[in-house]
Amino acid sequence: MTSANLLDFDLDGLADFCEKLGEKRFRATQLYRWIHQRGVSNFDDMTDIAKSFREKLRTSAHIKGLKVLSRHTSADGTIKWLFDMGAGDAIEAVYIPEDDRATLCISSQAGCAVGCRFCSTGHQGFSRNLTTAEIIGQLWYVEHLLRAELQSDDRKADERVISNVVMMGMGEPLQNYTNLIPALKTMLSDHAYGLSRRRVTVSTSGVVPMIERLAQDCPVSLAVSIHAANDKLRTSLVPINQKYPLKELIAACQAYLPYAPRDFLTIEYCMLDGVNDQPEHARALAQMLNALPCKINLIPFNPFPASGLKRSAPEVVKKFAQLLTGAGYITTIRKTRGDDIDAACGQLAGEVQDRTDAVTRMQDRRTIMMKESNE
Secondary structure (H helix, E strand, O other): OOOEEHHHOOHHHHHHHHHHOOOOOOHHHHHHHHHHHOOOOOHHHOOOOOHHHHHHHHHHEEOOOOEEEEEEEOOOOOEEEEEEEEOOEEEEEEEEEOOOOEEEEOOOEEEOOOOOOOOHHHHHOEEEEOOHHHHHHHHHHHHHHHHHHHOEOOEOOOOOOOOEEEEOOOOOHHHHHHHHHHHHHHHHOOOOOOOOHHHEEEEEOOOHHHHHHHHHHOOOEEEEEOOOOOHHHHHHHOHHHHOOOHHHHHHHHHHHHHHOOOOOEEEEEEEEOOOOOOHHHHHHHHHHOOOOOEEEEEEEOOOOHHHOOOEOOHHHHHHHHHHHHHOOOEEEEOOOOOHHHOOOOOOOOOEOOOOOOHHHHHHHHHHHHHHHHHO
């Protein structure tokens, strides 16, 4: 039997694995707790597991986390890790501490195939999907590392550090659906991290069929990247809109709501100077979302040279927010965190061995947009 990385399994998958070893399914719960609640990777340290079971595990399984290439800490307390994925790929995860929560932003792919114009990850192209072990391994590593680092007299050794997880790092999570779902189930399990569905968020650019599947398989909080209220503009910014246009996407969001842990969804909107930030854009957005219970999160763009885009001025963003608020929407302006270490929204890049010729695609799209704007 090939040695299995136990981080690849949710609880049901681990129970199936234990059965194959000739063990009762309930043994998986013991093992799962050791791995995720205590962060133990050495079977010999799992003292309440039978010696015979540990021997089977030593010959058929392992617990392998991620190799850290670098760690950077921002002046605001944000921490970014670069993890080695092998074969020249590396991905990033970001820890964002706040007064009432501590959020971990997790990657789902080495690169991203969607190619949003305002996202530096998209400009790097796409190499591969992460395995379940590589997705949950980011939480496993950061949770237990920080638990040890932050341990003090007023913090118990097993007290959870991460309170929220957002799948908003590198990659489109719903394009790695098969590996995403077991990772989400592990985050939610009371025998692992015990996060509520409200505190686990999947952010998507709009993969409509997978939104429908997520509602059935593991409905967590959903954030949808809109960025424009008409198909022509959105397609130029978020190319997947050509396959799943706004009408289909909004319908999928409506269908998701009965399964969502909250009675609203989050709409993400990146503010781009002179592109999508004018009053008419705000009014069009309000009209398009009229029947969808949602909260709108305005994201100040984090510029990078290859994008050819600029950040909207603060007063423009404020006016945009006021128009949406006046239309009855709860509207927030995301506070930029970790931008001094390139850890802010849209800045995660890592290292990607692109297999999609992203640089040429982005340059061609930028040329077309510039030509259309001058006509």
